Amino acid sequence: MIGHLAYAAGSPCPTLVLDAGRLPRDEEALLRALSEVRAYLTAAGGGHVLKTALVRPSEHPMFDLDYRFVQALPQAPDSFDLRGSCGHSILSAVVAAERAGTLPKLTPGDRIRVNVLNNGDSVVCEVDGTDRDELHFTVYFVRPGSVPLKELLLTGAPRTELAAGAGTGTGTAGCEVSLVSSGNAYAFVDARDLGVGDPGELFAAGPELFERLAALREAAAGLLGWPARGAFPKIAAVLPVASSLIAARALSVPSWHPTIALTGAVCLGTAAQIPGTVPWRVAQETGHVDGLLDIVTPGGRTAVTAAIDPADGEPALMWAAVARKRVTFQGSFVLEPLAHLQFEGIAKCLALSAVSI
Incomplete structure (x- = not known):
């Protein structure tokens, strides 16, 4: 073969x-x-x-x-x-x-x-x-067909508290995440809740932050009834940077992702359109309203567009796109x-x- x-x-x-x-x-x-x-x-x-x-x-x-x-x-x-x-x-x-x-x-x-x-x-x-x-x-x-944004929330809520790391010294107990499924299932966490305050610090972080995010990811998998040591849901920490620009750092298998998964960019861009989620709150700090969202990662920048249908007063996702991908x-x-x-x-x-x- x-x-x-x-x-x-x-x-x-x-x-x-x-x-x-x-x-x-x-x-x-x-x-x-x-x-x-x-x-x-x-x-x-x-x-x-x-x-x-x-x-x-x-x-x-x-x-x-x-x-x-x-x-x-x-x-x-x-x-x-x-x-x-x-x-x-x-x-x-x-x-x-x-x-x-x-x-x-x-x-x-x-x-x-x-x-x-x-x-x-x-x-x-x-x-x-x-x-x-x-x-x-x-x-x-x-x-x-257009999918109501609320149906993309894996727990039905824009934010969910996870008790990962309780008693382990990881410091992630009681941390809020947004569990969203678009392209792939993701858990998004505000890096500031993990003690990381700026993109440079986020991108330079080593094993300690990796372990804390991994513990949160396992807790999210357990909450969803998925294998704790599987690959899904994925997880990413996010921060506001500038106008419609946010920083993101994600885990892959078995280490840090060098950039962000294509599905991760799709999910992040979608989550930024869902009121109350962690990405939405972070994006709001950058002045983002709709349309193109820029994402900066340790390996460079990417951009995602999530097209939302506001018909019938129920915002719904029609499609999401990521450009300039090279293979x-x-x-x-x-x-x-x-x-x-x-x-x-x-x-x-x-x-x-x-x-x-």
């Missing part, structure tokens, strides 16, 4: 893209196969590749690709989380699908519609430009542990050709 590697700028690692049509549909068998792949990559020096995208031509007539994201977890070689999605990996999957011939050659203006099987998201990847090994995109997370195709290689799956595909093809003679 052929594996493809692509890297979306700002992601913690490249994404391994595999043809879902050649993999088992049964989840237990699929995870066994992915465990073999992970061991193979690690032995070859690719242990840092913790993101896998499974793609195939969509079975739905409204989409080009069906996409499933798998996050490898650090605690064990056979440990994975299939609960959420990854925007950077979606873009990597689109680029790899073009190189594999699943999609036609992409040109500026093309739009690839991706059906995210993990959470039902609809994502449109619009090609802004192409290079030899790079493509540039604007990414739209499109709702099939580099890094190459293809044979995955020896899954070679038998390639042979099965060849055998089926030969069997069909024999019948047609």
Whole structure:
């Protein structure tokens, strides 16, 4: 079986893209196969590749690709989380699908519609430009119908108090977070509640702040009934900076995120539109009202637009977009542990050709 590697700028690692049509549909068998792949990559020096995208031509007539994201977890070689999605990996999957011939050659203006099987998201990847090994995109997370903003609150409230770190010395007991789901599920916390008062301090913070955020993330997962040591919900600390500019620092797996996840930018931009949430209060301090929100991270800046439908007096999210995303195709290689799956595909093809003679 052929594996493809692509890297979306700002992601913690490249994404391994595999043809879902050649993999088992049964989840237990699929995870066994992915465990073999992970061991193979690690032995070859690719242990840092913790993101896998499974793609195939969509079975739905409204989409080009069906996409499933798998996050490898650090605690064990056979440990994975299939609960959420990854925007950077979606873009990597689109680029790899073009190189594999699943999609036609992409040109500026093309739009690839991706059906995210993990959470039902609809994502449109619009090609802004192409290079030899790079493509540039604007990414739209499109709702099939406007979704009332209040329905994006995972606890039904704009802020929720978490009792993480009680008795552990982490100092996070009684900290308020906003649990919002848009693109991915996130817990947002005001960095000032953790004793961090400015962006420079936030970006320079080390293990102590990391552990405090990790404790809050685990508490949020427990509250939602999700695995405490999984990847979701994700978490980010935010601060006001300047006019419509906020600072954010997020956790990834298994360390700090170098920038912010594409889905994190989408979720943050959406949360900033929901009155009473932590991001909304922080954004209000910068004078932000609606439209474009700028986000500064340790690895640079990004911008997100969340389009809100105010119809019927019930604000609702229509779509959110992040522009200027760059993806580099890094190459293809044979995955020896899954070679038998390639042979099965060849055998089926030969069997069909024999019948047609």
